[in-house]
Amino acid sequence: MISLRGAIIGGTIALAYAGGAFAQEAPDRAAALAAWDDIHTVVSHPRCTNCHVxxxxxxxxxxxxxEEAGDQAPVHGMNILADESRIGAETxxxxxCHISAASENNVPHAPPMIxxxxxxxxxxxAWKGKTSAEICVQLRDPDSNGAFTPxxxxxxxxxxxxxxxxxxxxAGREAAPGSIPEMQEALAIWVAGGTPCAGDPHP
Ligand code: HEC
Ligand code: HEC
Structure with missing residues (x-):
């Protein structure tokens, strides 16, 4: 069943993706949830969660x-603490170690530099330790994610x-899955579909 809201969103998306992979199919809640799953595979990856703590x-x-035996994620060596400043200014x-300059980062286990x-x-x-649905709810609302709109x-x-x-x-580190354009596209589909999260009451 296509609601008025769905039809409007469908129209927007057909325009936005005219000629693209999504031109034939108006995205619905299911497509938006699938797009969220793609976003979640990135935001739950260690290359992101090692900082988003x-x-x-x-x-x-x-x-x-x-990694050692056990479920606990290994913490940064050398008792590093970012503290309230989040840059370790207090300690x-x-x-x-992480010099603020572009680098090839091609020495394994050297501190990454950007x-x-x-x-x-x-x-x-913070994303680490949260469920997919929790991160979803957090990210869709500027009031709970540091004022970032979609x-x-x-x-x-x-x-x-x-x-x-x-x-x-x-430096041999496993990259976050996919690419930035793919993640932006998944974000666009999720937003166009009304930023649904698992566990929402059905519209
Ligand atoms: C070195 C630490 C670091 C890593 C690694 C990192 N981030 Fe972040 N991220 C930040 C900081 C700091 C901010 C706050 C905004 C700023 O200062 O640029 C941020 C903010 C964000 C935001 C803004 C919205 C929000 O509510 O979270 C998104 C989205 C984001 N990061 C995505 C990612 C993704 C995706 C990855 C992995 C591919 C990643 N980040 C890896 C440090 C990091
Ligand atoms: C004394 C040196 C040193 C200091 C200070 C330091 N780091 Fe690191 N950091 C390292 C090294 C070395 C690595 C690489 C570890 C490896 O690859 O095995 C690293 C890696 C990391 C990683 C993992 C990156 C990845 O590949 O996922 C994060 C996150 C990180 N540091 C955050 C921080 C933050 C935040 C601070 C400041 C609060 C900080 N570090 C201060 C030496 C340091």
């Missing part, structure tokens, strides 16, 4: 060969040196 401010070293600043001040995101952008999210994907590094981390 909670209030403790301890960055992680997951997926880098430091040892991240830049002591052309931005290496730091943890604000606490409200357009801001897409712009951030396009411009952030952190995101660019996550998809091309160098």
């Amino acid at each position: 909670g209030p403790a401010g301890v960055p992680l070293w997951e997926g880098l060969g430091h 040892m600043p991240c830049r002591t 052309a931005d001040a290496w730091r943890l995101p604000p606490i409200e952008m 357009e801001d999210l897409s712009d951030h994907l396009r411009t952030s040196a952190f995101v660019a590094w996550g998809f091309d981390p160098g």
